[in-house]
Amino acid sequence: xEQYTLNLIFVGATFALYIGIAIWARAGSxxxxxxxxxxxxPVTNGMATAADWMSAASFISMAGLxxxxxxxxxxxLMGWTGGYVLLAMLLAPYLRKFGKFTVPEFIGDRFxxxxxxxVAVVCLIVASVTYVxxxxxxxxxxxxRFLEVDNATGLYIGAAIVFMxxxxxxxxxxxxxxxxQYCVLIVAYTIPAIFISLxxxxxxxxxxxxxxxxVASGQPLLERLDQVVQELGFAEYxxxxxxxxxxxxxxxSLMIGTAGLPHVIIRFFTVPKVADARWxxxxxxVFIALLxxxxxxxxxxxxxxxxxxxxxxxxTEAPIAYDDRPEWMQNWxxxxxxxxxxxxxxxxxxxxxxxxxxxAATAEERGWAGSELTVNRDILVLAxxxxxxxxxxxxxxxAAGGLAAALSTAAGLLLAISGAISHDLIKGQLNPNIxxxxxxxxxxxxxxxxxxxATYLGLNPPGFAAQTVALAFGLAAASIFPALMxxxxxxxxxxxxxxxxxxxxxxxxxxxxxxxxxWFFIPGTNTFTDADPLLGPVKSTSFGAIGAVINFAVAYLVxxxxxxxxxxxxxxxxxxxxxxxxGAAQDH
Amino acid sequence: MADSPSNxxxxxxxxxxxAICLVIWAVVxxxxxxxxxxxxxxxxxxxxxxxxxxxxxxSILVFLALIFFYAWRMNTLDKQHGVDEE
Numbered sequence: 001x002e003q004y005t006l007n008l009i010f011v012g013a014t015f016a017l018y019i020g021i022a023i024w025a026r027a028g029s030x031x032x033x034x035x036x037x038x039x040x041x042p043v044t045n046g047m048a049t050a051a052d053w054m055s056a057a058s059f060i061s062m063a064g065l066x067x068x069x070x071x072x073x074x075x076x077l078m079g080w081t082g083g084y085v086l087l088a089m090l091l092a093p094y095l096r097k098f099g100k101f102t103v104p105e106f107i108g109d110r111f112x113x114x115x116x117x118x119v120a121v122v123c124l125i126v127a128s129v130t131y132v133x134x135x136x137x138x139x140x141x142x143x144x145r146f147l148e149v150d151n152a153t154g155l156y157i158g159a160a161i162v163f164m165x166x167x168x169x170x171x172x173x174x175x176x177x178x179x180x181q182y183c184v185l186i187v188a189y190t191i192p193a194i195f196i197s198l199x200x201x202x203x204x205x206x207x208x209x210x211x212x213x214x215v216a217s218g219q220p221l222l223e224r225l226d227q228v229v230q231e232l233g234f235a236e237y238x239x240x241x242x243x244x245x246x247x248x249x250x251x252x253s254l255m256i257g258t259a260g261l262p263h264v265i266i267r268f269f270t271v272p273k274v275a276d277a278r279w280x281x282x283x284x285x286v287f288i289a290l291l292x293x294x295x296x297x298x299x300x301x302x303x304x305x306x307x308x309x310x311x312x313x314x315x316t317e318a319p320i321a322y323d324d325r326p327e328w329m330q331n332w333x334x335x336x337x338x339x340x341x342x343x344x345x346x347x348x349x350x351x352x353x354x355x356x357x358x359x360a361a362t363a364e365e366r367g368w369a370g371s372e373l374t375v376n377r378d379i380l381v382l383a384x385x386x387x388x389x390x391x392x393x394x395x396x397x398x399a400a401g402g403l404a405a406a407l408s409t410a411a412g413l414l415l416a417i418s419g420a421i422s423h424d425l426i427k428g429q430l431n432p433n434i435x436x437x438x439x440x441x442x443x444x445x446x447x448x449x450x451x452x453x454a455t456y457l458g459l460n461p462p463g464f465a466a467q468t469v470a471l472a473f474g475l476a477a478a479s480i481f482p483a484l485m486x487x488x489x490x491x492x493x494x495x496x497x498x499x500x501x502x503x504x505x506x507x508x509x510x511x512x513x514x515x516x517x518x519w520f521f522i523p524g525t526n527t528f529t530d531a532d533p534l535l536g537p538v539k540s541t542s543f544g545a546i547g548a549v550i551n552f553a554v555a556y557l558v559x560x561x562x563x564x565x566x567x568x569x570x571x572x573x574x575x576x577x578x579x580x581x582x583g584a585a586q587d588h
Numbered sequence: 589m590a591d592s593p594s595n596x597x598x599x600x601x602x603x604x605x606x607a608i609c610l611v612i613w614a615v616v617x618x619x620x621x622x623x624x625x626x627x628x629x630x631x632x633x634x635x636x637x638x639x640x641x642x643x644x645x646x647s648i649l650v651f652l653a654l655i656f657f658y659a660w661r662m663n664t665l666d667k668q669h670g671v672d673e674e
Contacts, residue, residue: 066644071643074644077643077644078621078643078647078648081648081651082617082651084651084655085609085610085613085655088655088658088659089606089609089610093662210644210645211633211634211635211636211641212634220634220635220636221634221635222634222635224635238635238636238640240625244622244623248618248622248623251618251622252618274673275659275662275673278655278658279656281659282652282656286652289648289649289651289652292648293649296645577599577602578598578671579666579672579673580666580671580672580673581673
């Protein structure tokens with residue numbers, strides 16, 4: 001059977017499953033629409049959170065980033081998992097005890113201020129929309145590759161499918177479709193990894209295979225990788241080459257951002273009890289860790305396989321001829337994400353680090369006139385099974401898994417956006433007497449609107465999917481996380497402090513990002529670049545941690561200069577700190 | 589709801605527990621994984637050093653253990669101080 005047909009069957013079957021579940025679990029009341037009636041078991045909730053959380057950036061992009069950089073990109077692994085420790089200990093149980101539906105609702109009530117609630121809605125929309133743009137970009141790229149259509153068509157098909165189940169199903173539909181999506185994506189991620197780990201190291205567990213011996217050379221795998229990349233002038237794979245301070249800040253931004261992203265936080269509103277909220281965070285990380293412990297092995301092994309493909313007789317011998325290149329290279333050349341430029345006209349594919357001064361003499365001696373192969377980092381996970389010559393059904397499975405990851409996150413984000421607009425802005429501010437039916441309708445309209453905006457921006461994205469996603473984390477870290485934390489752990493921070501803190505954190509971070517990435521992401525309007533940032537080594541993706549510190553400091557100073565919060569607010573803080581008395585969600 | 593002094597005791601026990609867990613959280617990731625990696629370079633693990641292992645595997649495993657330990661310990665504390673959900 002042709003690969004194209006196999007892809008269609010796998011992707012089609014999984015989509016039919018998701019849509020079927022969404023229709024079966026169609027939400028009736030507002031409480032069900034937002035929070036699934038709070039009947040979700042911690043393990044189920046953990047699995048759905050994992051699917052919600054692991055997006056195109058985790059599935060498609062992360063292992064590729066690690067593969068081409070090595071140790072320095074461990075930041076993604078630590079950052080995107082370490083945030084769950086903060087969530088479990090600092091936020092989740094208290095927000096569950098508070099017993100409302102959305103993040104802005106908590107901020108509005110705790111800081112007894114409609115202004116604080118509106119500011120929280122703005123922070124939420126800025127962070128979430130930035131995140132959805134990245135997802136829609138990923139959806140477009142994956143669809144266009146596997147369905148062999150152009151990028152725009154792929155994006156429209158993806159948008160239509162997200163619209164159908166997110167709008168029809170609400171949270172409950174999303175919870176159960178996301179459980180299904182988790183199963184698809186984790187199987188799709190680990191099966192090729194197990195095959196490749198067995199081929200290279202004989203160890204069926206990729207996380208252990210990474211630290212085992214490479215069968216073909218008898219050396220430890222990572223030692224072998226260090227050796228072959230250095231023979232081509234690339235930096236040592238396990239070495240530390242980036243700026244340590246920036247690495248620290250970037251990891252911190254990703255961690256705080258994880259704990260501040262509203263679509264992840266609302267997951268913890270859906271468990272029956274406060275105790276379950278604590279377990280839920282643990283279960284979510286179990287399901288996330290299954291992918292994250294495998295990802296560094298996928299990256300290292302893919303890099304080694306790629307080098308072996310180009311240099312079948314070893315890196316000191318001649319590379320393969322362009323005419324003998326494997327079929328997967330030809331497939332990806334069609335997308336333009338992999339390209340060959342015969343710089344010295346010998347018909348062979350020389351792939352090395354042309355930027356390395358130490359390697360320049362060797363390259364000249366061999367008659368090489370520049371690196372001739374360009375590989376986009378984002379294709380690595382999708383191309384991985386093809387590089388390793390795995391059967392066609394594995395390739396189709398990875399296609400379905402990548403789409404599951406991108407679509408599930410997009411749906412969760414859209415739900416958070418629509419909840420903020422319909423529940424916090426319309427019902428909370430503009431029209432408190434709105435009927436339940438009209439609120440549900442406005443949530444669906446908001447969702448459709450958000451999909452339209454994200455699809456439009458996804459056609460002309462501000463950068464690679466993973467870059468856009470990292471920016472969204474910085475924004476959430478600088479705006480939402482500090483407000484939530486101070487709301488729980490301080491009785492002194494008041495309405496003015498919280499509003500000033502959120503605005504300061506958000507604005508400073510947005511400005512720093514726009515200075516480096518262009519105003520409203522318009523190319524060419526940037527004053528600085530991440531290669532040479534405004535503040536020493538601090539890249540725009542790492543700035544979220546500094547934005548969070550500014551948020552904390554401003555909120556603290558302004559609160560201390562103004563009135564103490566009223567007694568009932570201090571009582572509210574006391575009450576969310578103890579689990580007893582947590583009932584079902586109360587609507588206003 | 590339990591009386592206020594007991595709640596304060598409960599809250600400070602919770603804060604102590606959170607502080608211990610977050611110190612471990614920071615030491616394994618920012619410490620062993622990034623800043624202290626040079627100090628661990630002498631300890632070989634499968635072709636590289638212990639710092640690399642913590643950055644790509646170890647910290648995630650420790651995070652998992654921390655969350656489950658915290659959940660178990662807090663649920664016990666809730667009962668001891670009579671503030672658990674009936």
